[in-house]
Amino acid sequence: MATASSTATRSGKNYTSSGVEIVQRRRPLATTLTYVGVVLICLWGLLPFYWMIVTSFRDVGYTFDSTPWPTHVTLDNYATAFSTERGNHFGRALLNSLVIGAATTAVGIVVGVFAAYALARLQFKGKFYVLGIILGASMFPGVALVTPLFQLFTDIGWLNTYQALIIPNISFVLPLTVYTLTAFFTEMPWELEESARMDGCTPGQAFVKVILPLAAPGIFTTAILAFTAAWNEFLLASQLGGDRVQPVTVAIASFTGAQPHQEPYTAVMAAGTIVTVPLIVMVLVFQRRIVSGLTAGGVKS
Amino acid sequence: MSSTSGVATGEYAQGEPPLDPGRRKSLHDGSGRRAALLIGPTILLLAIVILYPIVTAVSQSFTQDAGLDPSTGMFVEGGFAGIANYRLWLLQDCGGGAFSCPPGTLGSQFWTATGVTFLFTVVAVTLETVLGLIFALVMHRKFKGRAILRASVLVPWAIPTAVTAKLWYFIFAYDGIANRVLGTEILWTGDGWAPKAAIIIADTWKTAPFMALLILAGLQVIDEGVYEAAKMDGAGAWKRFVFITLPLVRPALMVAVLFRTLDTLRMYDLPKILTGGAGDTSTLSMLVVDQVRSGFHAASALSTITFLIVFLVAFIFIKFLGANVTEQRAPKARKAA
Numbered sequence: 009m010a011t012a013s014s015t016a017t018r019s020g021k022n023y024t025s026s027g028v029e030i031v032q033r034r035r036p037l038a039t040t041l042t043y044v045g046v047v048l049i050c051l052w053g054l055l056p057f058y059w060m061i062v063t064s065f066r067d068v069g070y071t072f073d074s075t076p077w078p079t080h081v082t083l084d085n086y087a088t089a090f091s092t093e094r095g096n097h098f099g100r101a102l103l104n105s106l107v108i109g110a111a112t113t114a115v116g117i118v119v120g121v122f123a124a125y126a127l128a129r130l131q132f133k134g135k136f137y138v139l140g141i142i143l144g145a146s147m148f149p150g151v152a153l154v155t156p157l158f159q160l161f162t163d164i165g166w167l168n169t170y171q172a173l174i175i176p177n178i179s180f181v182l183p184l185t186v187y188t189l190t191a192f193f194t195e196m197p198w199e200l201e202e203s204a205r206m207d208g209c210t211p212g213q214a215f216v217k218v219i220l221p222l223a224a225p226g227i228f229t230t231a232i233l234a235f236t237a238a239w240n241e242f243l244l245a246s247q248l249g250g251d252r253v254q255p256v257t258v259a260i261a262s263f264t265g266a267q268p269h270q271e272p273y274t275a276v277m278a279a280g281t282i283v284t285v286p287l288i289v290m291v292l293v294f295q296r297r298i299v300s301g302l303t304a305g306g307v308k309s
Numbered sequence: 310m311s312s313t314s315g316v317a318t319g320e321y322a323q324g325e326p327p328l329d330p331g332r333r334k335s336l337h338d339g340s341g342r343r344a345a346l347l348i349g350p351t352i353l354l355l356a357i358v359i360l361y362p363i364v365t366a367v368s369q370s371f372t373q374d375a376g377l378d379p380s381t382g383m384f385v386e387g388g389f390a391g392i393a394n395y396r397l398w399l400l401q402d403c404g405g406g407a408f409s410c411p412p413g414t415l416g417s418q419f420w421t422a423t424g425v426t427f428l429f430t431v432v433a434v435t436l437e438t439v440l441g442l443i444f445a446l447v448m449h450r451k452f453k454g455r456a457i458l459r460a461s462v463l464v465p466w467a468i469p470t471a472v473t474a475k476l477w478y479f480i481f482a483y484d485g486i487a488n489r490v491l492g493t494e495i496l497w498t499g500d501g502w503a504p505k506a507a508i509i510i511a512d513t514w515k516t517a518p519f520m521a522l523l524i525l526a527g528l529q530v531i532d533e534g535v536y537e538a539a540k541m542d543g544a545g546a547w548k549r550f551v552f553i554t555l556p557l558v559r560p561a562l563m564v565a566v567l568f569r570t571l572d573t574l575r576m577y578d579l580p581k582i583l584t585g586g587a588g589d590t591s592t593l594s595m596l597v598v599d600q601v602r603s604g605f606h607a608a609s610a611l612s613t614i615t616f617l618i619v620f621l622v623a624f625i626f627i628k629f630l631g632a633n634v635t636e637q638r639a640p641k642a643r644k645a646a
Contacts, residue, residue, distance in 0.1 A: 038450075038546075045447035046458055053461035053518055057468065059486060060476050072484040119350045126347035130340045138348055145355050149575035149619050151594040152612040155369070155605050156362035179358035186351060211343075240469040242578040247598060257471035261582045273479050280472040287467040295460045302466075302519070303526035 057284070064278040071273050085278035094264050097251060098279055101259035105239055105283075107170060108255055112177040112238035113231050119178075120185030121227065125215070127186070128193035146183035150243050153179070161248055168250030176244045181234045188233060191304035192226030229301040232290060239287070256283045363616070370394050370610035394610030415600050419611070421589050422596045423618075428505065429580075429592065430573040433512045438566055440513065441520025446554075448521060449528045462518040470515065474582035477511035481583075504588035508580050512573065520565050527561020528554070567626045574619050593618070 066073060067080035090099050123142075127135065153176055158167075166172040196219065204214040220227075242257040249258060260283065263276050291298060373390035396402040398419040403410040410416035448458060465473070480487050481497035488494055497507045531554070539549050577594040584590045591599070593615045600608040 039452075042447055042450045042452055045443070046452065046454070049444050049447060049518075049521075050458060050461045052514070053464045056476055056480065056514060057464050059480065060472075063479065072482070072489075074486055074489045115354075119354060122347040123351035126344040130344045130347075132341040132344035135344075138352070141352070141355065145359050147571045147619065147623050148359055149594065149612070149615050151575060151577060151597045152366055152616045153359070153362045154598060155601055155608045155612055156365035158601060159605060160362075160365075175358060178354055182351060182354060236467065240471075242469075242471045242581075243594070243598070247601070257469050257578070260475055261471050261578075271482070273482070276475050277479065280468075280475055283472055284468045287469075288464060291463040291467045292460050295456065295463055298463060299459060299522055302522055 057288075060277045060280050060284075063274055064281045066274055068274050085274040086282070088272065088275040089263075089279040089282065096259065096263055097254060098256070098259050098263075101254050101256045102282070104170075104253050105255040105257075108173050108177065108241075108245075108253075109235045109238040111170070111174045112181050113234040115174070115178050116181035116185040116234045116238075117227060117231050120182060120189050120230070121223075123186045124189030124193050125219075127190045128196070129198065142183045142186050145179065146187070148179070150176075150180065153244065154247050157244070158247060167248060168252050170253050172248045173241075173245050173253055173255065176248065177238045177241055180241065181237050184237060185230050185234050188230045188301050188304055189223075189226060192223065192230070192301075196222060225297065226301075229294070229297040232294060232298060233301050236287060366609040366616075367613055369606050370613045372606055374604045374606045390606065394607045395614070397607055398611050398614060415596060415603065416607075418591060418596055422591050422593050425505065425589055426574060426576070426592045426594075429509060429512070429576060430570055433509045433516075433573055434566060434569050436509070436513045437517045437520045437569055438562070440517040441524050441565065442558075442562070444518065444521035445524035445528055446550075448525050462521060464518075465515045466519050468515070470578040471582055473511060473515050474579045477507065477514075478583050481507045498584045498587050500588040504584040504590045508583055508590055511583060512576070512579055515579075516569060516572075520569060523565035523568075524558060524562055527558040527565075530561075531557045563626070563630060567623065570626065571619055571623055574622060575615070 062076070062078045063071070064085050065078040065081045065083070067082045067084070070080045073079050089096075092099075123138075126132070127139065157172075157176060161167050161169075161172045198219075200218050200222070201214045204218045205211070209217065239255075240257065241255070242261070245253075245255045246258045246261070249255065256279075260276060260279050263272055263279065371390060371392070371394070373388055373393065393402075396407075397410070397416050400407040401410040401416050401419060402408070403414065403416050444462070448455070448462070468476070478498070479485055482488075483494070483496060485497075487497065495503050497503045535553055535557070536549060539553055544552070575594050576592050577598070580586065580590050580592055581595055581598075586595055586599075593611070597608050597612045597615060600611055
C-alpha cells in the first residue's frame with residue numbers, strides 16, 4: 009500500500025488549510041448524519057415489505073386503507089391464497105418451487121464444487137478461458153434460451169415437466185456456484201490437504217476427509233444463494249412450465265380474483281408474504297454469510 | 310496469508326523439487342488432466358443448456374417459419390430466409406420494405422423496446438449506483454446495530470422479483486399508497502412517464518441495497534492508513550472522498566455497475582408483471598417472449614439481437630471502462646474470509 013498512501017499524501021498536500029480543525033469539529037454532526045442515514049436505509053429496505061405484510065392481514069373490503077397498521081385484521085387472505093376454487097394452485101406451486109429449487113441447488117453445488125476445486129487449486133492451461141466462459145454464461149440473457157428450449161422441449165415432450173424447469177435453472181445457478189465456491193476455496197488452508205497426503209491419503213480421500221468439512225460453511229452459503237436464485241426464476245418457468253409444475257413466482261403473477269378483472273390484492277400480498285418470509289428468516293439468521301457469499305462471488309442477484 | 314501464495318504458485322511449488330524439468334512437466338500435465346475431469350461436467354452442462362440453444366437460435370434466425378407464403382398463397386416448409394428476420398426488427402420490414410410494419414405489430418415495436426430497455430438501464434443503474442454508494446458509505450461507518458442494517462438491506466434482495474413486482478403493483482395502484490402519500494391520482498400503469506417511473510423505482514428499490522453491499526466490500530479493503538495520512542495532511546472529508554475513496558473503490562464499483570447493467574438490459578419479470586408493457590414499457594426480453602407465440606424464427610432473430618447488445622455492452626465495459634471481472638475476485642475473496 010506504500011504507493012497508494014504516497015499518492016494520497018501528495019494529493020492531500022495540495023489542499024491543506026485549516027482542514028484538520030474542521031474535520032474534528034464536524035464529528036458530532038457526522039455521527040448524527042450516520043444515524044439518520046442508518047434509519048433511512050432501514051426504512052428503505054423494510055417499509056415496502058412491511059406494507060405487504062400489513063395488507064396481507066387486511067380484510068378485503070379495506071384493501072386500500074392507508075393506516076400504517078392493519079385494520080380489520082383477518083387471516084382470510086391466507087386461506088384465499090391456498091384456495092383452489094378459482095383455479096389457483098398456490099399450495100402446489102410452493103411444493104413445485106421447493107422441488108425445483110432443491111434439485112437445481114443439488115446439481116449446481118455438486119458439479120460446481122468439482123469445478124471450483126480445480127479452478128482454485130490446480131494450475132492448468134486455459135484456466136483464464138474457463139473462468140471467462142463461466143462468467144460469460146452468467147451474463148447470458150435468459151430470453152435467448154426461450155425459443156430453442158421451447159422447441160426442443162416440445163419435440164421431446166418435456167413441456168410441463170420438472171426437468172424442463174430444472175435444467176435451464178442450472179444454467180443460471182452453475183456460474184454462480186462455481187464463482188462463489190472458487191472464491192471460498194481460494195481462501196482455504198490447503199496445507200492441511202498436503203499433510204493429509206503426506207499421511208497417506210489419496211487425493212480423493214484428502215479432499216473428502218479434510219477439505220470438505222472445512223469447506224462446509226462456504227458450500228452452505230453458496231447453496232443458499234443458489235436456492236434463492238432458483239426460487240426467483242420466472243421467465244423460463246412461465247414459458248416452459250404448465251399448471252402441473254408451475255413455481256410460486258409464476259403462480260403469484262397469475263393469481264386470479266373472485267371475478268374476472270378483479271385484482272385479488274390482499275390474497276396476493278398474503279401469498280407474497282408466505283413466499284418471502286422463509287427467505288427473510290434465512291437472511292436474518294445467516295446475514296453475515298450471505299453478504300460474504302454475495303460479495304465473494306460478485307455475481308448477479 | 311500463506312494459503313493464497315500456495316494457490317498462486319500451485320502444485321509443483323510445494324514439496325516437489327523444481328530441478329528436474331521433465332518431472333515438472335509431467336506433473337503439470339497430470340494436473341491438467343485432473344482439472345479437465347473436474348471442470349468437464351460444468352462445461353458439459355453449460356454447453357447443453359447455453360451453447361446448444363445459442364447455436365440453434367442463431368441458425369434458426371436465418372430461416373423462415375413454416376407457413377403460408379403471402380406472395381404465392383402456398384404452404385412452405387421454412388427454408389433459408391437470409392436476413393429477412395433481422396430486417397423485420399432492425400428496419401421494421403414486414404415484407405414490404407423498410408418501415409412497412411403497421412403500428413401495433415410487434416415488428417414496429419423494436420426501436421421503442423430498445424429505447425425503453427436502454428432508458429431503464431441508464432436511469433436505474435445510475436440511481437442504484439449513486440444510492441448504493443451513499444448506502445455503502447453509511448454502512449462503512451462504525452456504529453451499533455450494523456447487523457440490523459445489513460439484514461434490512463438484504464430484505465429487498467431476498468424477495469423474489471415476481472413478488473416485488475406485485476408488491477409495487479399494489480403500491481402504485483390507483484387507490485394505492487403511493488398516490489395517497491403523494492396526494493396524486495396518477496395512473497402508474499397507464500401511459501406516459503408514470504409506468505416507466507414505476508418500473509425504475511421498483512428496480513432501484515430492489516437492487517440499490519445489493520449494489521451497496523458490493524461497493525461496501527470494495528470500501529472495506531481500502532487501507533485505513535491512507536485516510537489517516539490524508540487527514541494529517543489536512544484533506545477534508547470531501548477531498549478524501551474524491552481523491553481516495555472514489556479511485557480506490559472504482560474497481561469494485563465498476564464490477565457492480567457491469568453486473569447491474571447486464572441484469573437491467575435483460576429485464577423481464579419486473580416490467581412484465583408491474584405494467585405488462587403498458588405505456589411503451591415493453592423491454593426487448595418481453596418483445597422476444599411476445600414474438601415466440603407468433604413465430605419462432607423471428608423470435609430467434611430478436612433474441613440474437615438482444616444477446617449481441619448485452620455482449621457488446623459487456624465488451625465495452627471490460628475493454629474500455631476497466632471493469633476487471635476476473636482479477637476483481639482477489640480482494641473480494643480476501644474480505645469474505
